[in-house]
Amino acid sequence: MINDMKVNDNKRNLLVKSICKVIIEKGNHEKAWKILGSAIVTAVKYGVHELIEECILTYPFIIWYGDDEYRLPDQVQDCQPYKFNLFIEAIRHRQERVFNLVYQMSHHKVFVATRHDDKENALHIAAKLAPTHRLHVVTGAALQMQRELQWFQEVQKLITRLSYEEELNNDGKTPRMLFSDEHKQLLIEGQQWMKDTASSFTVVAALIVTMTFAAAFTLPGGNQDNGIPMFLNFSTFMLFIISDAIALFSSSTSVLMFLGILTSRYAEEDFLYALPNRLTIGLISLFISLTATMIAFSSALALMLKYKVTWIATPLVIATSIPVCFFGLLHFPLLVELVKSTYGKSIFHQQNTQMIH
Structure with missing residues (x-):
């Protein structure tokens, strides 16, 4: 082609x-x-x-x-x-x-x-x-x-x-x-587009914050009498903790970025860098938090079924990757366009031509 x-x-x-x-x-x-x-x-x-x-x-x-x-x-x-x-x-x-x-x-x-x-x-x-x-x-x-x-x-x-x-x-x-x-x-339409986009993603990011915060205090397997987690010495448990922490921090960042968009003054100059920058950071953080949440979920499930269903790990990895892939397919093109237009090479540049000045 x-x-x-x-x-x-x-x-x-x-x-x-x-x-x-x-x-x-x-x-x-x-x-x-x-x-x-x-x-x-x-x-x-x-x-x-x-x-x-x-x-x-x-x-x-x-x-x-x-x-x-x-x-x-x-x-x-x-x-x-x-x-x-x-x-x-x-x-x-x-x-x-x-x-x-x-x-x-x-x-x-x-x-x-x-x-x-x-x-x-x-x-x-x-x-x-x-x-x-x-x-x-x-x-x-x-x-x-x-x-x-x-x-x-x-x-x-x-x-x-x-x-x-x-x-x-x-x-x-x-x-x-x-x-x-x-x-x-166009400014009015841009304001509405930014608000609608930020509002939609804020709901998802806030939901992930709630789940990951609760998961940090509801550990798989529970705790021993001295308060130490039951699966503390398992590598899968460490994967769960790290993934949950990453999901919590990144989703919190995402919420803050989207709230920053919703509370913006929406001046003309804000559309040049400030608003696209916040939306880009918010989308990247949301993508990371969703991925980390799926990893935390699959690792927790693998811990609980470790002694009963040993083959559960591979299907879980495949299953949890589905929503991440769907999110990527739906919103990754927008993210790429945001990054390209905000941080990428300017559309105004010297071309490779034969022209002599």
Whole structure:
């Protein structure tokens, strides 16, 4: 499957190279400007950064396509200018691969980060809500809000003048004000998503806390007259005690993290790191506590049936792993996405391209 995808990508790149070469060999710069320019307009919308890269490598001046402030080559002076900017459109459509590609072109990135367009700079564009299909590349309104904040902060880094952060658009709004207005509904949805998720997991974590706390004082086999546990010298008993302690501590941590989410102020900035961080720690702790609880249960059962049913250990291990596996299947994808978006490699990074600055 992966090999087929690579073959298709290579064929597509070869086709693009051939088309670009044919257009340039015709020597008609007006046609090259129009054809390659329209190709870039479509490519940036759908995030086909390979096509954009090939077009620029073939015909470097096409990077200024649609920019009527820059003087076109002599061959295309009479072309009708088209209001389009590659960097701005990459931000508008939230296409990080195209953004990264343009970011590597140092001169272009400095130019577009400080330019104006109808009293809107690049930060105003980043403050607007992303298209619906780009919002849904991540799961849940909270992570969508996080992705939008990441975009806003990344563009903010490129702004060369602090005054642009306070610049007003046609509606009299700064980029930050525009961001709050555009993401008002997403913020509400993110709050609700976080509350619902945290509430559900809090019930499970609190139940595990109750069980593991009680199990610590209700030892299998009971105690001797001097208070020492009956199975103290058994390795299985030590496994029970350690597992129960781990389950208690991790489930308590999980409860605290989820309560921290429920009592949060839910400010916009909290969705960037604070809330995803708490949810990640809470989920990891809950997964550990569930696993440790199952181990403690199976070890306690094995202790009580040790002299009657000697073969009980293997079936118990298999049986107790079932709920842990189900929990992993249901919630591990969310955990992976949380870790990736919060602690993983940023979506804004240098790409391995042929582009020369």
